[in-house]
Amino acid sequence: MLAPTQPASPPDLSSYGRLPGPTTDLQQVKRDLKEFGYGFVKDALPPEQLSALQKRLKDQAEGEVKAGVAFFDGGPKKPNQRIWNLPNKGQEFLGLLEHPLVEEFIPECLGDGYHLSSYTANINRPGSKGMGMHTDQITINPAIPQFPLGVNLMWFLCDVNEENGGTRILPKSHNGLVAPNNMSDISGTTFASGPAGTCLVFESRLWHATGPNVAKEGERPVILQFYVxxxxxxxxxxxxxxxxxxxxxxxxxxxxxxxxxVTATLGGVEGFRPDGTMVKRPENPVVALNAEGSKA
Incomplete structure (x- = not known):
């Protein structure tokens, strides 16, 4: 049995020749996703939808602060705010679940019956220290398999660049041949960059991290839909x-x-349900019964 290959240290970025950039050519994005582990869809959000998402997220963030339920991270001073469980927090977020890019990328990458693992927002503010390099597949499977188990859609609600904390990315690390030497070291990485309305598509094996925000003002809000x-x-x-x-x-x-x-017998309620069945919490679940058929 052959020993597993030890991932190499990150190469110099100039060795790649080119790196993915925002484009409206979806086939190019798919090629970038396959070659580099990520790609950018330019103008993924029309202006009206972008504006509605910006306002809804801003209002929700302020509301959670005032209600005392806000979550902060991003270093000792915790400047960043994260918003969890977006389906409950506005019709605008439900609309993104039906965005054409979901159907364009997710079934092809993950197969039938995919589902949402998390749906959150990350508001990266000045002073953020960023986070450690990681893959989204670490908590799913410690070993790197030959195919991705998840795909992330990250929606830019503002212009994203290196200064305001654009996600750090280690190109081509999804193939298991390249990995960081130190999880807290972002050397050898590039950064996500694109105008508001861009969607960054990246798969779960890609090494990446929230970038440090060194801007003097403003914030970098993004929405993340992670499918598995x-x-x-x-x-x-x-x-x-x-x-x-x-x-x-x-x-x-x-x-x-x-x-x-229900997909492939998984996700049923009270026993077997045919593939494709939509389920819900049963109104009259079968409980412990005595021999006469009454509640035990």
Missing amino acids: RHFVRPQENFTLSVTPEVEAILADKAKQALGFR
Whole structure:
């Protein structure tokens, strides 16, 4: 049995010749995703949708601060704010679950029955120290398999660049042949950059990290939709955390993504359910019974 190959240290960025940049050519983005582990879709959000998402996220962030339920990180002073479980927090976020790019990239990369592992926002503010290099697949499977188990869609709600904390990326690290020498060292990485409305598509094996924000003012809000294959346990248990009011208005594609669809016998309620069945919490679940058929 051959010993596993030891990943090499990050090469100089100039050795790549070119790196992915924002483009409206979806086939090029798919080629970049395959070659580099990431790609950028330019103008992924039309102006009206972008404006609505900017306002809804800003209002939600301020509301969570005032309600005393906000979550902060990004270093000792914790300048960054994260917003969890976006399906509950506005119709604008539900709309992104039906964005054409979901159907364009996710089934092709992850197969049928994919679902949402997490749906969050990260507001990176000046003074953020960034985070350690990681892959989104570390918590799914410690070993690097021959195919991705997840794909992330990161939506830029502002112009993103190196100064305001653009995500640090180690190109081509998704193939397991390159890895950071030190998780806290971003040398050898590039940074995500693109205008507001761009969508960064990257797969779960890619080494990356929130970049340090050295800007003097402003903030870098992004939304992250992390999808996984149907057999992977998600980070957020949406079938419990999504409110009944939201569940009632979800389209079937969104219900599938949030875990309400049976795929390959997985995700059933009270036993076997045919593939494709949409499930919900049973109103009259079968409980412990006595021999006469009454509750035990």
